[in-house]
Amino acid sequence: MNGSGVCSCGGATSEADLALRLDETIARYQSVPGGLIPVLQIAQGIYGHLPEPALLRICSGLNKSYSEVAGVVSFYSFFSTEPRGRHTIRVCLGTACYVRGAHRVLAELKQTLGIEVGQTTPNLQFTLEVARCLGACGIAPACLVGSVVHQSIKPNQIASILQSYE
Ligand code: FES
Known part of the structure; x- marks a missing residue:
């Protein structure tokens, strides 16, 4: 999957599908201590990067402040809020x-x-x-x-x- 929401298999994936996959991930980690980082990693795998709407969804789903989530994202160099190249x-x-x-x-x-x-x-x-x-x-x-x-x-x-x- 690249940042445009197109799978490497060539099939298009809608924003709604991506959001659904993210919601399923959030639900899986909602009560797991330290679940924020795995959710961010999986979210980056889903979107190819961490777009603002995904971060807001994670904040609300995990009941975390935006500053906490943004702080983790900026601390680890493997997280990117911008689309990355293939x-x-x-x-x-x-x-x-x-x-x-x-x-x-x-x-x-x-x-x-x-x-x-x-x-x-x-x-x-x-x-x-x-x-x-x-x-x-x-x-x-x-x-x-x-x-x-x-x-x-x-x-x-x-x-x-x-x-x-x-
Ligand atoms: S300085 Fe070691 S590989 Fe470049």
């Missing part, structure tokens, strides 16, 4: 990667995608992020696209790497 690109800016040109790779990605770090392309294909070390310093500069590591990247390889994910 593929998350993480450019390593750790020392080994940086000295081998990761900043030029990042600049090329920003220019090619037309977005800044933390943003998602309008077609919801890519979200751009940075990382501090991917544990792959020997193949620097490295970046992750989803769970795939790309190694020894040069700026002039960016276009073909992106094309392989289109």
Whole structure:
């Protein structure tokens, strides 16, 4: 499922269906101590991100204040209130990667995608992020696209790497 409410199987899912699934989840966790985080995780799985109406529904269903729920969402980096791309690109800016040109790779990605770090392309294909070390310093500069590591990247390889994910 992506942020537009379209399943990866190609079938459309209505807002009402999504809300129903969220309500079922809330009901399941209503009396479970610490149920807020699993509800948020499942809600993000349902919507692809955590839109405002879903957060309000969770507040009311779990009887929590908006500030409490919003505080949890902003504390954990894996929660997102904005739609995310199908593929998350993480450019390593750790020392080994940086000295081998990761900043030029990042600049090329920003220019090619037309977005800044933390943003998602309008077609919801890519979200751009940075990382501090991917544990792959020997193949620097490295970046992750989803769970795939790309190694020894040069700026002039960016276009073909992106094309392989289109
Ligand atoms: S510094 Fe980039 S992988 Fe370690």
